[in-house]
Amino acid sequence: xxxxxxxxxxxxxxxxxxxxxxxxxxxxxxxxxxxxxxxxxxxxxxxxxxxxxxxxxxxxxxxxxxxxxxxxxxxxxxxxxxxxxxxxxxxxxxxxxxxxxxxxxxxxxxxxxxxxxxxxxxxxxxxxxxxxxxxxxxxxxxxxxxxxxxxxxxxxxxxxxxxxxxxxxxxxxxxxxxxxxxxxxxxxxxxxxxxxxxxxxxxxxxxxxxxxxxxxxxxxxxxxxxxxxxxxxxxxxxxxxxxxxx
Ligand code: IPE
Ligand code: IPE
Ligand code: MG
Numbered sequence: 001x002x003x004x005x006x007x008x009x010x011x012x013x014x015x016x017x018x019x020x021x022x023x024x025x026x027x028x029x030x031x032x033x034x035x036x037x038x039x040x041x042x043x044x045x046x047x048x049x050x051x052x053x054x055x056x057x058x059x060x061x062x063x064x065x066x067x068x069x070x071x072x073x074x075x076x077x078x079x080x081x082x083x084x085x086x087x088x089x090x091x092x093x094x095x096x097x098x099x100x101x102x103x104x105x106x107x108x109x110x111x112x113x114x115x116x117x118x119x120x121x122x123x124x125x126x127x128x129x130x131x132x133x134x135x136x137x138x139x140x141x142x143x144x145x146x147x148x149x150x151x152x153x154x155x156x157x158x159x160x161x162x163x164x165x166x167x168x169x170x171x172x173x174x175x176x177x178x179x180x181x182x183x184x185x186x187x188x189x190x191x192x193x194x195x196x197x198x199x200x201x202x203x204x205x206x207x208x209x210x211x212x213x214x215x216x217x218x219x220x221x222x223x224x225x226x227x228x229x230x231x232x233x234x235x236x237x238x239x240x241x242x243x244x245x246x
Contacts, residue, residue, distance in 0.1 A: 003225035007055065011232050013185035015059035016052060017207070019199055020044070022191025022215030029215075035079045040217035042087050046094075051221040053098055053132045055228070059181055060134050063199050067107070067141035081111070084138070085118040092122050099131035105177040106140030135181060142201035149175035178203055186231045188224075190216045208234055 020041060027037030045062060052060045064084070070077060088102075095102055102122045109116070119138070152175045156162045162171070173179060183203045189195075192213040196204070210227045212219075235242060 003222050003229065004055075006229050007225060008232055009056065012055060012057055013228065013231060014057070015061065015182050015184040015186075016057055016228075017061040017063070017184035017187045017200055017204065018048065019063045019187070019189040019197060020216040020219075021189055021193055021197075023217060025191065026215035026217045034076055035083075037215075037217055038080055038083055042083070044216050044219040045087075046091070047220045048224050049100065049132075049134055050098070051224045053100060058132055059184070060132060061105075061137060061178075061181070061184065061200070062135070063137045063140065063197075065106075065138050065140070066198055067139055067144060068198065070139075081115045084115050088115075088118040088122045092125060095122070095126050095129070095134070099129045100126065101129040101133045102126045103133055103135045103181070104138050105135055105145070105181075106138040107144060108138060110139050133181070135178075137199065140177075141198045142196075143198060145177050146202060148177070172202070176202065183207070185236075186210060186227065188212070188227050190214050190219050206236075206238060208236065 023037030023041045024034040025037075026040070027034050030036070048062075049060060065080060069080070094100075102119075104119055104123060108119065111119070119136075149172055153162065153167055153171065157164050157167075178200070183205070184200065184207050187200070187204050187207045188210045190212055192211070194211050208231050210230055212223065212227065214223055235245065237245065
């Protein structure tokens with residue numbers, strides 16, 4: 001039986017988040033510069049986006065650039081920003097054709113103007129699409145996002161718009177840059193690293209974590225199906241006992 005037909009469509013994760021890692025090491029293994037890895041990473045982005053949309057996954061969040069990634073060599077950062085503009089422009093047609101809405105989370109105002117502009121244009125052009133939402137985490141840091149939320153709520157309390165005791169999970173959720181996006185049930189990280197690297201700390205409180213040694217440029221639909229099948233074979237207990245779940 002092929003991998004896709006092993007997936008239980010009634011038990012799909014509603015939201016899959018991915019830490020796309022290993023572009024540089026993949027390029028190195030092919031004796032190529034790191035940017036070659038990032039370019040080939042775009043192929044995997046296309047595969048996973050299409051794979052999720054075809055299955056009926058409603059949200060896909062891809063970690064594309066962290067606030068820590070600014071510390072990389074200047075040439076790599078510029079190449080990544082340029083690749084983002086080119087890819088956003090080029091993929092806009094495909095997003096539209098496939099009825100996919102684009103969103104972004106992170107501190108977008110700090111991105112270069114051309115990257116920011118291309119992104120906002122694509123977000124605006126796809127805002128009414130309904131099949132799936134593709135969320136790009138760009139200049140994203142979970143700690144930054146949580147601090148921003150704390151600042152927003154503290155400012156409201158200071159102006160007597162809310163009471164500190166009113167602050168609950170829902171209110172906090174709505175103060176995050178991911179407001180309106182349900183929490184991911186499945187988090188995938190490629191390249192063998194087993195860490196979160198400042199991604200969606202609040203939102204993955206109960207996500208299933210899936211680590212694969214595959215470098216991101218080699219990730220494809222079959223590897224996505226494997227991750228989903230693995231997820232579907234887990235027992236999500238949310239603090240209860242196995243017996244309580246039946
Ligand atoms: C992930 O691949 C892409 C980004 C972080 C932008 P890396 O560039 O981190 O590749 P490795 O981890 O160095 O192999
Ligand atoms: C995490 O990957 C960030 C993205 C995938 C965009 P990194 O390669 O930057 O993470 P570390 O440095 O291994 O933690
Ligand atoms: Mg990396």
